[in-house]
Amino acid sequence: MTKRFTFEILAKDSETLARAGRLTTAHGEIETPVFMPVGTQGTVKALTQTMLEQMDARIILGNTYHLYLRPTHRLINQLGGLHKFISWSRAMLTDSGGFQVFSLGPLRKLSEEGVSFQSHIDGSRHFLTPEKSMEIQAALGSDIIMCFDECTPYPATREQAQQSLELTSRWARRSKEHLGKLHADADEAEKAGLRIVNPTQALFGINQGSMFFDLRQQSLDELLEIGFDGYAIGGLSVGEDKQIMYSVMHHITPKLPVEKPRYLMGVGTPEDMIEAVAQGVDMFDCVLPTRNARNGNLFTSRGRINIKNARYKNEDRPIDESCKCEACRVYSRAYIRHLYMSGEILASVLSSLHNVSFYLDTMERIRQAIWLGAFKEFHQSFLEDLSRGQE
Amino acid sequence: MTKRFTFEILAKDSETLARAGRLTTAHGEIETPVFMPVGTQGTVKALTQTMLEQMDARIILGNTYHLYLRPTHRLINQLGGLHKFISWSRAMLTDSGGFQVFSLGPLRKLSEEGVSFQSHIDGSRHFLTPEKSMEIQAALGSDIIMCFDECTPYPATREQAQQSLELTSRWARRSKEHLGKLHADADEAEKAGLRIVNPTQALFGINQGSMFFDLRQQSLDELLEIGFDGYAIGGLSVGEDKQIMYSVMHHITPKLPVEKPRYLMGVGTPEDMIEAVAQGVDMFDCVLPTRNARNGNLFTSRGRINIKNARYKNEDRPIDESCKCEACRVYSRAYIRHLYMSGEILASVLSSLHNVSFYLDTMERIRQAIWLGAFKEFHQSFLEDLSRGQE
Numbered sequence: 001m002t003k004r005f006t007f008e009i010l011a012k013d014s015e016t017l018a019r020a021g022r023l024t025t026a027h028g029e030i031e032t033p034v035f036m037p038v039g040t041q042g043t044v045k046a047l048t049q050t051m052l053e054q055m056d057a058r059i060i061l062g063n064t065y066h067l068y069l070r071p072t073h074r075l076i077n078q079l080g081g082l083h084k085f086i087s088w089s090r091a092m093l094t095d096s097g098g099f100q101v102f103s104l105g106p107l108r109k110l111s112e113e114g115v116s117f118q119s120h121i122d123g124s125r126h127f128l129t130p131e132k133s134m135e136i137q138a139a140l141g142s143d144i145i146m147c148f149d150e151c152t153p154y155p156a157t158r159e160q161a162q163q164s165l166e167l168t169s170r171w172a173r174r175s176k177e178h179l180g181k182l183h184a185d186a187d188e189a190e191k192a193g194l195r196i197v198n199p200t201q202a203l204f205g206i207n208q209g210s211m212f213f214d215l216r217q218q219s220l221d222e223l224l225e226i227g228f229d230g231y232a233i234g235g236l237s238v239g240e241d242k243q244i245m246y247s248v249m250h251h252i253t254p255k256l257p258v259e260k261p262r263y264l265m266g267v268g269t270p271e272d273m274i275e276a277v278a279q280g281v282d283m284f285d286c287v288l289p290t291r292n293a294r295n296g297n298l299f300t301s302r303g304r305i306n307i308k309n310a311r312y313k314n315e316d317r318p319i320d321e322s323c324k325c326e327a328c329r330v331y332s333r334a335y336i337r338h339l340y341m342s343g344e345i346l347a348s349v350l351s352s353l354h355n356v357s358f359y360l361d362t363m364e365r366i367r368q369a370i371w372l373g374a375f376k377e378f379h380q381s382f383l384e385d386l387s388r389g390q391e
Numbered sequence: 392m393t394k395r396f397t398f399e400i401l402a403k404d405s406e407t408l409a410r411a412g413r414l415t416t417a418h419g420e421i422e423t424p425v426f427m428p429v430g431t432q433g434t435v436k437a438l439t440q441t442m443l444e445q446m447d448a449r450i451i452l453g454n455t456y457h458l459y460l461r462p463t464h465r466l467i468n469q470l471g472g473l474h475k476f477i478s479w480s481r482a483m484l485t486d487s488g489g490f491q492v493f494s495l496g497p498l499r500k501l502s503e504e505g506v507s508f509q510s511h512i513d514g515s516r517h518f519l520t521p522e523k524s525m526e527i528q529a530a531l532g533s534d535i536i537m538c539f540d541e542c543t544p545y546p547a548t549r550e551q552a553q554q555s556l557e558l559t560s561r562w563a564r565r566s567k568e569h570l571g572k573l574h575a576d577a578d579e580a581e582k583a584g585l586r587i588v589n590p591t592q593a594l595f596g597i598n599q600g601s602m603f604f605d606l607r608q609q610s611l612d613e614l615l616e617i618g619f620d621g622y623a624i625g626g627l628s629v630g631e632d633k634q635i636m637y638s639v640m641h642h643i644t645p646k647l648p649v650e651k652p653r654y655l656m657g658v659g660t661p662e663d664m665i666e667a668v669a670q671g672v673d674m675f676d677c678v679l680p681t682r683n684a685r686n687g688n689l690f691t692s693r694g695r696i697n698i699k700n701a702r703y704k705n706e707d708r709p710i711d712e713s714c715k716c717e718a719c720r721v722y723s724r725a726y727i728r729h730l731y732m733s734g735e736i737l738a739s740v741l742s743s744l745h746n747v748s749f750y751l752d753t754m755e756r757i758r759q760a761i762w763l764g765a766f767k768e769f770h771q772s773f774l775e776d777l778s779r780g781q782e
């Protein structure tokens with residue numbers, strides 16, 4: 001547990017800004033670009049940790065807001081931290097709780113100090129601040145933790161976006177300062193009622209600024225002045241048109257420090273991720289593969305299918321012939337469709353297994369392409385295959 | 392696929408009627424006494440087939456009524472049979488559909504010919520006869536199939552019970568005759584719109600007679616006259632007191648042919664199963680382990696626990712310290728409780744995995760005890776442990 005957090009770039013594409021690298025954490029190494037499956041409540045929905053290991057997930061997400069409310073960060077800390085609590089020995093990243101709190105809408109109230117909100121579970125009142133978010137994430141002990149930020153709502157006026165990003169900058173400074181104290185001073189941690197379970201935690205800053213290029217730059221400048229272990233792009237995929245998202249991403253990604261990991265939060269489809277890799281993004285998370293799986297919406301190398309469709313009723317072939325996951329190695333479309341139509345839990349298990357595998361495999365193929373200097377060709381053929389659809 | 396169905400007795404307990412044996416099917420060998428996990432709709436709820444193999448389940452159940460309605464036995468037959476459809480290479484048993492149809496209550500109507508009923512899914516009308524049940528089970532291709540019987544309702548008058556068992560006997564004869572034709576004559580199968588996917592299917596007769604000892608004997612005599620590959624005790628665990636169930640079981644089990652496998656249908660708790668093994672029962676099925684699992688009710692060697700109870704909130708130990716299943720090897724009670732309280736699918740997966748493992752392990756321990764000539768001691772210490780409860 002004494003390994004420091006580091007990031008190395010190991011290969012660069014010559015035709016795009018894509019790069020392949022390696023994150024080192026106290027809980028193992030992670031090849032980038034990487035997709036991080038989302039384990040909101042301490043579980044990547046419907047999957048066992050063994051399944052995640054078998055599909056070679058190297059890092060998964062946990063959710064500060066959810067885990068704080070239930071089972072509480074105190075309980076998890078008392079039981080040795082989030083890795084131990086959920087029996088996951090590889091790396092974890094936790095978000096700051098900001099995104100969820102802001103999603104609560106009328107249930108929350110914002111001030112310079114922080115955000116007061118009511119629990120979606122029992123209506124109880126809570127107050128989340130940058131300091132509190134750091135305490136929760138220190139209690140959880142995840143390897144990469146995020147500054148407490150305001151995820152600027154979309155659409156926002158220029159003035160709203162600027163006020164919001166500036167608040168995020170002030171909160172970023174408070175986050176860094178407080179985490180430093182917690183890690184450096186056992187008394188400080190004890191005062192907060194927690195035990196430091198992972199002293200190697202890396203802290204990432206979050207770039208905001210809505211869809212305004214110059215505000216994105218202002219946000220970045222302010223974060224750089226504070227200095228973080230990595231930089232995330234937040235406030236995208238919040239309802240804007242895809243072209244707007246791409247334009248902001250294209251604008252700001254190349255300006256993030258080259259030597260630090262770059263994380264595009266909450267994005268997206270396989271197409272989005274490839275597009276972002278081409279701009280130099282290293283890390284992704286998204287609920288799409290697991291959420292879609294539970295609705296029967298499955299990703300394949302030939303585009304998405306909805307397995308509930310009657311046309312798959314007697315198809316004796318796997319979801320995706322080119323996929324090596326357990327769901328594709330063992331079961332047919334006809335069987336998985338039957339499981340959905342019958343409301344069986346195994347439908348969610350097998351479909352989540354496939355969709356998460358598909359995301360992880362896509363990233364593996366992206367990394368290989370970068371290593372081989374063939375990323376641009378891969379990008380093109382990947383999109384062509386997707387658009388070809390099912391024969 | 393040409394291995395004939397056989398049963399050998401390999402060890403007998405000297406102090407009870409317990410025996411250990413081996414069933415041989417076209418889909419592998421099964422050590423008895425055996426617990427058969429229930430896979431109603433072609434899936435043992437919440438478990439993958441790989442998990443079932445890893446916990447060494449040798450035979451699982453499928454449900455004729457459910458599979459006939461959805462996805463239909465015709466589709467399954469067209470796709471190569473139930474083994475292939477669900478990707479399970481080990482043995483399977485299907486029930487006759489009788490029990491489910493009779494559970495439909497007012498939706499069904501009984502005649503000498505068979506039972507007409509309305510689907511619980513879409514209200515469509517169907518007519519199930521002994522011949523139809525054989526055709527469905529032949530289409531599914533399970534290794535052991537059951538005669539179409541009337542599961543006598545409880546309570547029943549002596550007259551009702553006698554009429555019912557006699558109908559069951561006539562249906563048993565029709566079942567055997569029709570299955571014989573289907574297996575012997577490809578034209579007969581083709582006429583029924585199916586392809587014989589497993590010509591080695593064994594057929595079991597079902598003993599009825601409600602709680603009347605002499606009627607149980609009458610039923611058995613009539614079944615023996617027809618002759619079956621194995622004999623099941625039906626019509627128990629249908630609402631009667633446990634003492635009544637035990638008395639019927641104690642009375643009739645030792646009278647079943649010694650050289651044939653004996654199957655106690657739908658029973659029961661671990662205590663029930665041990666009690667029945669002592670009377671010479673070889674085969675069991677029950678939905679308890681999977682159904683209870685989904686409600687957080689977990690079996691342990693020290694009695695049952697409900698994992699939702701607040702006392703397990705911070706228990707950093709497995710469900711059952713003496714269990715070697717993945718849920719117990721990897722996860723804590725605190726984590727599994729958290730999964731329940733959060734409504735996570737993984738709660739059902741891990742709990743089903745544990746409960747089914749517990750049933751299979753209990754059977755494994757029973758078999759070992761019989762082999763070692765220590766069944767009576769095992770029986771006693773098993774019940775003592777159960778009643779000891781959690782410390």
